[in-house]
Amino acid sequence: xxxxxxxxxxxxxxxxxxxxxxxxKSKITSDKNIIKTADGIxxxxxxxxxxxMSRLDxxxxxxxxxxxxxxxxxxxxxxLGMQLLGRCSEEGSLSGxxxxxxxxxxxxxxxxxxxxxxxxxxxxxxKKQHPILQGLAGQQRYYFVHxxxxxCDESADVLMTCDYGYEFAAAVVKDNVIGMQFHPEKSHDFGxxxxxxxxxxxxxxxxxxxxx
Amino acid sequence: MFTRPRIxxxxxxxxxxxxxxxxxxKRTYLGDPVNAVKIFNRKGIDELSVLDIGATKNDREPxxxxxxxxxxxxxxxxxxxxxxxxxxxxHELLAIxxxxxxxxTALVKNPGLITKAAERYGSQSVVASIDAKKxxxxxxxxxxDGTEESKWSPTELAKEAERxxxxxxxxxxxxxxxxxKGYDIALVKQVADVVSVPVVAIGGAGGIKDLKKVLQEGHxxxxxxxSMFVYYGRLKAVLxxxxxxxxxxxxxxxxx
Numbered sequence: 001x002x003x004x005x006x007x008x009x010x011x012x013x014x015x016x017x018x019x020x021x022x023x024x025k026s027k028i029t030s031d032k033n034i035i036k037t038a039d040g041i042x043x044x045x046x047x048x049x050x051x052x053m054s055r056l057d058x059x060x061x062x063x064x065x066x067x068x069x070x071x072x073x074x075x076x077x078x079x080l081g082m083q084l085l086g087r088c089s090e091e092g093s094l095s096g097x098x099x100x101x102x103x104x105x106x107x108x109x110x111x112x113x114x115x116x117x118x119x120x121x122x123x124x125x126x127k128k129q130h131p132i133l134q135g136l137a138g139q140q141r142y143y144f145v146h147x148x149x150x151x152c153d154e155s156a157d158v159l160m161t162c163d164y165g166y167e168f169a170a171a172v173v174k175d176n177v178i179g180m181q182f183h184p185e186k187s188h189d190f191g192x193x194x195x196x197x198x199x200x201x202x203x204x205x206x207x208x209x210x211x212x
Numbered sequence: 213m214f215t216r217p218r219i220x221x222x223x224x225x226x227x228x229x230x231x232x233x234x235x236x237x238k239r240t241y242l243g244d245p246v247n248a249v250k251i252f253n254r255k256g257i258d259e260l261s262v263l264d265i266g267a268t269k270n271d272r273e274p275x276x277x278x279x280x281x282x283x284x285x286x287x288x289x290x291x292x293x294x295x296x297x298x299x300x301x302x303h304e305l306l307a308i309x310x311x312x313x314x315x316x317t318a319l320v321k322n323p324g325l326i327t328k329a330a331e332r333y334g335s336q337s338v339v340a341s342i343d344a345k346k347x348x349x350x351x352x353x354x355x356x357d358g359t360e361e362s363k364w365s366p367t368e369l370a371k372e373a374e375r376x377x378x379x380x381x382x383x384x385x386x387x388x389x390x391x392x393k394g395y396d397i398a399l400v401k402q403v404a405d406v407v408s409v410p411v412v413a414i415g416g417a418g419g420i421k422d423l424k425k426v427l428q429e430g431h432x433x434x435x436x437x438x439s440m441f442v443y444y445g446r447l448k449a450v451l452x453x454x455x456x457x458x459x460x461x462x463x464x465x466x467x468x
Contacts, residue, residue: 009333013309017284046306047334080334115410115433117336117379120218121258143259143289145311145336145379186289186311188256 001025002202003038005065007055010044010081014185018192024199030059039210040202041065041073044185045080049104049148050092052080062097069099072210074201075177076132082172082179083148091148100174101153109165117147122182124160124170132159132178132197140190142170142182149181176205216466217427218258218434221441221454222414223248225294226266228278232438233265234390236343236358242442242450245278249285251452252441259289261314261382261436263341265357267295268317274301276308283309291339297322302329306337314382316341317355319369320362323376330377335409340373341382342366344399351399358386366399367406374407381411382436388416392439395422400430412436420455420463427465 004015004026012028019026026042027034035041043065045052056062069075077085086096089104107116123141126133149168152158159178162170172179178198184191223245224231230245242248245262252260262282267274274295283290292305293314302313318325319340329338343358344351344366353364364372370381383403385396395416404411410433413426417437426432444451460466 008303010306011309011311012307013280013283014287017309018287021287046311046337047332051332115408117410119336119380119410120434121216145289147334147336183289183311186287188253188287191287 001027001038002040002042002199003035004028004042004044005035005061006030007052007059007061009047009052009055010079011046011183011185012044015042015044015078018185018195019199021192022196022199024202030061032060032064035064035068038073039206040198041068041075043075043077043081043084045078045084047080048091049080049083049089049096050094052084053092053094053096056084056097065097066099069177072176072205074198074205075099076198077177077179078185079146079181079183082181083150085172085177085179086150089148099177100157100172100179102150102157102169102172104148105151106148107165111165114165117145118164119145121187122162122164124162126160127158128156130159130173131201132173132194134197134200136193142184142187142190144170144182146181150179217432218412219423219455219460219465220259220261220412220434220436221252221257222261222263222436222438224438225262225264225275225278228275230442232390232442236386236389238390246281246285248442248452249282252454253286253288255454256457257288257454259291259434260286262290262292263314264292264294269357269359274305276304279305279310280308293339293341297325299325299328299332302333302337306333312337312339312380314339314341316343319373319376320353320355320364323372326373326376326378330379335377335379338378339380339382340370340378341384342369342373342403343384343386345386354386367402370403370407370411374409378409380409381407383411383413385415390439391416392418392443394418395426395430395435397426397430400426400432404431404433410434414438420459420465423455424463424465
C-alpha cells in the first residue's frame with residue numbers, strides 16, 4: 001500500500017487513479033498510523049511553497065515524513081511536493097523538509113519570449129541510472145507547470161534535466177527520496193511508467209520487511 | 213528543448229450532456245462526456261478543458277460527480293470551468309483531479325476570487341477565460357456564457373486578469389465559435405502580446421492549419437478548439453477525434 005499524503009493541497013485523485021490502473025493499493029491520508037504501515041509515500045502538492053509547508057506543519061506531517069525518510073521508506077515528491085523536499089524556496093520564507101540539498105529558484109530569463117510558468121509538455125534528459133527510470137526507452141516527455149525549479153548543491157543528486165531557457169533539474173534523488181517537478185500522474189503512458197517503477201521500488205522495500 | 217505548443221480539445225457540457233455550440237447559440241447534442249474523455253485519453257492528447265456552459269446561467273454548482281468521473285478517465289492535464297464562484301469550489305475541483313480552474317464570469321464580477329485563489333493555490337491553477345465579440349467594429353468582453361456585455365476590451369481584461377494573478381488566459385472569439393473557419397488571429401495576437409502569461413486561443417479551429425496559424429501568427433501559446441475534435445467531414449458527423457502526433461509533427465507544430 002502506498003500512502004498519498006493529504007494536507008489539503010494537490011491533485012490526490014489523479015495519483016490514486018493511476019496507482020489503481022497499475023494495480024497498487026493506495027490510501028489518501030494524513031493519519032500517522034496508516035502512513036507508518038505504507039510501503040511508500042507520495043507527497044503531492046500544488047500551490048505556493050509556504051502554504052504547503054505550513055499545512056505540512058499543521059497536520060503533523062513534517063515530522064512523519066522526516067522520520068519515514070530516515071527509516072528508508074521510498075518517498076516520491078511531485079511538483080510542489082518535490083520542492084518541499086528541499087531546503088527552501090525563493091517563493092517563501094519557511095524552511096523545507098531538507099531531505100535533499102537543494103533550493104528552489106524562480107525562472108529568470110533574458111529572453112522575454114519565454115513565459116512563466118513553464119507550462120506544457122517537455123522532454124527530459126536522464127542524468128543517472130536509477131530504478132525509477134528502469135525500462136524507459138526513447139525520448140520521454142512529461143507535463144510541467146511551475147514557476148520555480150530546484151537548484152541542487154550536488155550535481156550527483158540531479159536525476160533528470162529539462163531545458164527551458166536554460167537547463168534545470170526536472171527530477172532529483174537522494175537515497176530513498178525522489179522528487180519530480182513534472183506531473184507523472186498527468187503524463188499518459190510516460191507517467192504511468194514512472195509510477196510502475198515507483199510501485200516496484202516500494203514493493204521491494206515492503207518485501208524486505210520495511211513499512212511494517 | 214522548448215516546450216511544444218499544447219493542442220487542447222475543449223468539451224462543453226450542460227446538464228451532464230456533451231454538446232457543441234455555434235456562436236454560443238445553436239446546440240448539438242453529442243453524447244456522453246465520460247466516453248469522449250476515454251477516447252481522448254487513448255489518443256494521448258496534450259490537455260483537456262471541460263466547460264460547463266449552463267452552470268452560471270442557471271445558477272448551478274459545478275457538477276462534481278460528473279467532473280470526478282471525467283477526471284478518473286483522464287491521465288492528462290485537465291482544466292474545468294463553469295459556475296465557479298467560491299474558493300471552496302476551487303478547492304474541491306483541484307482535489308478531484310483538475311489542475312486548473314477556468315474563470316470567466318467571476319473574473320469581471322468577483323475579481324477578488326482570482327487573487328485569493330492564486331495566493332492559495334498558485335497562479336498556475338487559475339485560468340481566466342475571456343469571451344470576446346465584435347460590436348460596432350470593436351472587441352468587447354462578455355460574461356455569463358456570452359449573454360452579458362461587460363465594460364472591458366479583451367486586451368484590458370487580459371492585463372487585469374494577469375494583474376489579479378492568473379497563470380493563463382484563454383481568449384475565445386464568440387463570433388467564430390463552431391464556425392470551423394479559422395481563429396481571429398488579430399484578436400489572439402493583440403491579447404498574447406500584452407501579457408506575459410501563456411495565452412490559449414479558441415474559437416474557429418477547423419483543422420491543423422488553423423492551429424498552426426494561431427500558434428505562429430497569433431502568438432498563442434496553445435491552441436484549443438471544440439468542433440474539430442468532435443466532428444468529422446463536411447457533414448459534421450459526430451466523431452471524437454484529434455490530430456495524431458505524426459500529423460502535428462508533419463505540420464511543423466510539434467518539433468521532432
